[in-house]
Amino acid sequence: MRISKAEATDSVNGSSLPRQRRTYSIGELARMFEVTPRTIRFYEQEGLLAPERRGQTRIYHEKDRVRLKLTLRGKRLGFSLAEIREVIEMYDAMPDGNARQLKRLLEILADKRSNMERQLEDIRLMQRELDDVEMRAREVLERLGQP
Amino acid sequence: MRISKAEATDSVNGSSLPRQRRTYSIGELARMFEVTPRTIRFYEQEGLLAPERRGQTRIYHEKDRVRLKLTLRGKRLGFSLAEIREVIEMYDAMPDGNARQLKRLLEILADKRSNMERQLEDIRLMQRELDDVEMRAREVLERLGQP
DNA sequence: CAACTACTTTACGTTAACGTCAACGTCGTC
DNA sequence: GACGACGTTGACGTTAACGTAAAGTAGTTG
Numbered sequence: 001m002r003i004s005k006a007e008a009t010d011s012v013n014g015s016s017l018p019r020q021r022r023t024y025s026i027g028e029l030a031r032m033f034e035v036t037p038r039t040i041r042f043y044e045q046e047g048l049l050a051p052e053r054r055g056q057t058r059i060y061h062e063k064d065r066v067r068l069k070l071t072l073r074g075k076r077l078g079f080s081l082a083e084i085r086e087v088i089e090m091y092d093a094m095p096d097g098n099a100r101q102l103k104r105l106l107e108i109l110a111d112k113r114s115n116m117e118r119q120l121e122d123i124r125l126m127q128r129e130l131d132d133v134e135m136r137a138r139e140v141l142e143r144l145g146q147p
Numbered sequence: 148m149r150i151s152k153a154e155a156t157d158s159v160n161g162s163s164l165p166r167q168r169r170t171y172s173i174g175e176l177a178r179m180f181e182v183t184p185r186t187i188r189f190y191e192q193e194g195l196l197a198p199e200r201r202g203q204t205r206i207y208h209e210k211d212r213v214r215l216k217l218t219l220r221g222k223r224l225g226f227s228l229a230e231i232r233e234v235i236e237m238y239d240a241m242p243d244g245n246a247r248q249l250k251r252l253l254e255i256l257a258d259k260r261s262n263m264e265r266q267l268e269d270i271r272l273m274q275r276e277l278d279d280v281e282m283r284a285r286e287v288l289e290r291l292g293q294p
Numbered sequence: 295c296a297a298c299t300a301c302t303t304t305a306c307g308t309t310a311a312c313g314t315c316a317a318c319g320t321c322g323t324c
Numbered sequence: 325g326a327c328g329a330c331g332t333t334g335a336c337g338t339t340a341a342c343g344t345a346a347a348g349t350a351g352t353t354g
Contacts, residue, residue, distance in 0.1 A: 025331080027329095027330065038314085042312060077266065077270065091280055109277050113277060123224065129217065136241060137253055140242065140244065173300090184300095189341070204301060204350085227341095228341075
């Protein structure tokens, strides 16, 4: 569990200004999200990214950046790369997806939802624990005469 | 990311009724929390649990059960066993803890807190994504004439 | 008492998610 | 034209968190 901070502001699809012709090198992207190039290449190998190529070199567009962002967010929520890929793949296949696939997608989404409900509850409970522990710790500190 | 459900209701320390003389075998505990005995032994080996012994056999009390519960909750929130152990250890050492240790504990707690703040935000964002994807999926299904 | 069942230790295997290192190509620039 | 920064592809190493299999013990049940 890293504690990154940047993650470049930008909404996911509500792009009002199509000043989008920006591209990124693997290094830029890596610094942006505080990961290593190795990580990004690994995600590609796992089917989470599919950047353009100029010769050997990878060229990343906005779409790729957004995917990477979603991937990292998913990771922080404890999803495996395989799970994330599954959703991404289905999302991409959506416009022409058959009914069976779409229903499967809805299932997965429902699953992730309940997962997050549980996490919300876990967080609430955990916060109480932390409150409790912190209170006790402060009490002891008090008794030690050290504010 | 498993989707368990049980996790035996019971508050963490607000025990109004001290009908506490219940103990558990490793198997009982395992079924309770839907983990394997192996997992529980592993947690002990990693210093997260320290059950009583009757001969060779492990005997778990309420205290151990609560610890296990907190451990699993921590895991679902993405904490490593090492992190969880650190907090548990400091918590146990609290009554006679020196000021330095206590301040360190408060630091760790603050860290976990900010971690969870971020997770809350991640969850909100992720829920929006899911809403979005689900909407699109339903639209396509609609167009296929299959409610 | 034999067969279960649940428990134990020891030890090696496995998986995910990268890290690390080698060996090489390609720019820009001093 | 040598240097440094950045990129590439293998390929092997590493860590966390268990799984799995072997081999033994302890209680109880028909």
